Amino acid sequence: MDPDPIDMAMEVRNKRILHWSCRGLTELPEVIRLHGGHVKEIYLKWNELTTLPPWIAELYNMTNLYLYNNRIEQLPVELGEMSQLTVLDLSTNRLQLVPACIGNLKNLRYLSLDNNLIERLSVELSQLNNLEVLSISGNQIVTLPEWIGSFPKLRELYVDGNRLRELPNRLTIAPNLTLISACENRLTYLPLNGFLSAPYIRVEGNEYLNYISYPLLQQLYPHLRHSLIFYKDACKDVTSRYFKTHYDTNGLSIKLHIKTKDFFPINYDATIELPRQLLKVHEVHENVTCSLLELALRKVYTERYKHTLDIPVLSEKGKVTVFYEPLLKNTKLDFILSTNHILYSLLTNGPTSICVNSQCQQPIFTEAWIIIDMCNPTVWRTITIALCCSRSCAIAFAHSNATNNPDCHCIN
Numbered sequence: 335m336d337p338d339p340i341d342m343a344m345e346v347r348n349k350r351i352l353h354w355s356c357r358g359l360t361e362l363p364e365v366i367r368l369h370g371g372h373v374k375e376i377y378l379k380w381n382e383l384t385t386l387p388p389w390i391a392e393l394y395n396m397t398n399l400y401l402y403n404n405r406i407e408q409l410p411v412e413l414g415e416m417s418q419l420t421v422l423d424l425s426t427n428r429l430q431l432v433p434a435c436i437g438n439l440k441n442l443r444y445l446s447l448d449n450n451l452i453e454r455l456s457v458e459l460s461q462l463n464n465l466e467v468l469s470i471s472g473n474q475i476v477t478l479p480e481w482i483g484s485f486p487k488l489r490e491l492y493v494d495g496n497r498l499r500e501l502p503n504r505l506t507i508a509p510n511l512t513l514i515s516a517c518e519n520r521l522t523y524l525p526l527n528g529f530l531s532a533p534y535i536r537v538e539g540n541e542y543l544n545y546i547s548y549p550l551l552q553q554l555y556p557h558l559r560h561s562l563i564f565y566k567d568a569c570k571d572v573t574s575r576y577f578k579t580h581y582d583t584n585g586l587s588i589k590l591h592i593k594t595k596d597f598f599p600i601n602y603d604a605t606i607e608l609p610r611q612l613l614k615v616h617e618v619h620e621n622v623t624c625s626l627l628e629l630a631l632r633k634v635y636t637e638r639y640k641h642t643l644d645i646p647v648l649s650e651k652g653k654v655t656v657f658y659e660p661l662l663k664n665t666k667l668d669f670i671l672s673t674n675h676i677l678y679s680l681l682t683n684g685p686t687s688i689c690v691n692s693q694c695q696q697p698i699f700t701e702a703w704i705i706i707d708m709c710n711p712t713v714w715r716t717i718t719i720a721l722c723c724s725r726s727c728a729i730a731f732a733h734s735n736a737t738n739n740p741d742c743h744c745i746n
Contacts, residue, residue, distance in 0.1 A: 339365060346370045355379035355400075362387055371395060379403055379423075391415035402426055402446075414438030425449050425469070434458040448472050448492070455479055463487070471495050471515075480504045480683045494518050501525055503611065504683045507641075507658045516540070522607040526687045526721060528553055528643045528656040545606045545717035548690055548707070552645055552654045586610050592706065592717065606717060611686045613700040618728040620703070628701040632723070635681055635697045637661070642695045643688035658684075690720045691727035703728035 346352065346369040359381040366373065367389050375398035383404040391412040398421040406427040414435030422439065425448035432447060437458030442465055449472035460481040468482070469492040476497045482488075483504030490513045491505075498519040505511065506525045511533040518539035528549035534557055535550075537543055546554075588608045608615065616622060635641070644655040685697035702721040705728060722728035 343369055346373065349373070351375040351377075353377045355381070357381060359383060362390070364389075367392060374398065376400070386410055386413065388412045394418065397421065399423070409433045409435065411435045417441065420444065422446070432456045432459060437461040440464065443467070443487075445469070455482070457481070460484065466490070468492070478502050480679065483508045483683075486510070489513070491515070500609065502683070503527070503609070503686065506530065506656075507684045509658075523609055524550060526550070526609060526719070527685060528645075528654050528688070530656045530658050532654070532656070542607075544604055545719060547687065548705075548718050548720040549643055549645060549654055549687065551718050588612055588615060590615075590706075604717065606719070609686055611680065611700060612702060615702055615704045616725070616728075618703060618705060618732050619725065621725050624701050624724070628699055631677070631680060631699040632697050635685065635699075638681065641685065641688060641697060643690070645690060645692060656688075687721040689723040689727050691722055691731045693730070694723060694727050696723040696727075698723050705732055 342363060343365050346366050350373055352366070352370070352373055352375070355377045356379070359378065361383065362378070364387075366376070367387075370393060372395055373393060374395060376396065377400045379400055379402040381404050383401065383406055385406060385408055386401075388410045389412070390410065393416065395418060396416055397418050399416075399419060400421070400423045402423050403426040406424065406429060408429070409424075411433075412435075413433065414437070416439065418441060419439050420441050421444045422436070422442060423444075423446045425446045427450055429447065429450040429452060432452055432455055434456045435458075436442070436445070437456065437460070439462065442462050444467045445462070445465060446467075446469040448469050452470065452473040453475060455470070455475070455478070457479070460479070462485065464487055465485050466487050467490045468485075468488060469490075471492045471494040473496055475493070476499070478493065478498065478501065480502045481504070482491070483502050483506070485508065487510055488508060489510050491511065492515045494515055494517040496519055498516060499522055501514070501516060501521070501524060503525050505514065506527045506529050508529075509531060511529065511531045513534050513536075515536045517536055519537075520542060521537060521540040522542045524535065524537065524543070524546060526547035526549070532553050535554060587610050590606050590608065592604045592606065614625070638661055640657065640659045640661060642655075642657045644657075646653055680699050685699050686702070687698045689696045689698060698721050702723065703725055705720040705722065707718045707720070720731060722731055
């Protein structure tokens with residue numbers, strides 16, 4: 335039975351919050367356009383809407399709009415004119431693209447796009463400087479843009495159930511993150527650097543994720559004591575007695591093939607994939623000079639940013655301090671760097687890691703000395719890696735008590 339238009343008009347006039355979920359609506363009733371300029375929140379969940387009318391922008395006092403479980407395939411550009419909107423729930427619809435107009439919602443704090451058909455995020459979303467919660471789980475996203483780590487107020491990021499192979503490196507310098515949930519993806523590695531805000535990271539259900547960096551392990555240790563973040567099948571008893579450097583046929587990343595020997599009763603093989611930023615890795619005792627590219631990146635970065643990673647060797651696990659602060663920018667240098675997209679991206683997205691030698695603190699971008707270790711607590715086991723900026727730092731770190739098995743290192 336269709337609702338009485340008189341009763342509906344009276345409801346709209348007398349309420350600031352409209353609960354119109356589960357009403358079988360195929361379009362937004364125009365009665366709200368005529369009488370609902372004062373409405374603050376509207377719940378339109380479990381209806382049959384396919385779009386919104388352009389006059390939605392006339393509801394200029396609207397702060398919360400809930401459109402969960404409709405049939406929406408596209409949205410009007412006028413949606414971007416709803417300047418007071420702070421909560422927008424578009425989950426469980428049929429969106430294939432994120433409407434660019436959402437980027438105009440400057441006051442938006444909560445955005446949910448869960449369970450749509452989205453493959454990528456529109457760059458216009460990077461303008462949402464007040465966004466605190468972004469939920470894009472249950473889509474078909476293969477890669478997250480690096481700018482997702484530039485939201486100044488982002489606290490929670492949900493990307494479960496997509497097709498992600500990696501997380502943006504720039505998330506490591508996001509200032510306010512408290513939670514990253516990336517379960518049930520195709521992750522092969524996590525960022526190697528310590529996180530500025532030390533968020534809780536959930537990655538259950540990533541079957542190819544079989545190692546973790548030493549700084550991140552120390553930050554996650556309080557959580558790891560209570561929950562196993564890696565599947566047992568992906569974290570078999572593996573240690574680093576022998577491995578070789580392998581390159582993907584597409585040339586995008588380095589893979590290390592690791593074999594166990596005389597460490598556990600049963601030997602296992604494992605292959606770990608390093609982040610795409612790393613172009614070359616060296617064993618601990620390999621005495622070579624860094625490339626000019628790597629040295630230049632380190633020099634420029636330390637002039638533009640103050641970025642340190644403090645992992646006290648003798649302190650309680652979990653006590654990792656990361657400091658990051660942009661320094662005064664060189665306008666001329668910024669212009670020169672912006673003409674080289676790759677170099678500019680490497681610098682703005684942050685280093686792959688900070689050298690784990692506490693006496694050094696040099697940033698690492700494309701080349702590193704790598705130490706492989708087997709972390710073997712009582713409850714769970716996994717491979718850990720640590721990056722150093724030079725041979726001398728690698729030797730110093732390997733002979734400190736910062737690792738459980740300092741003799742296990744890279745042999746190319």
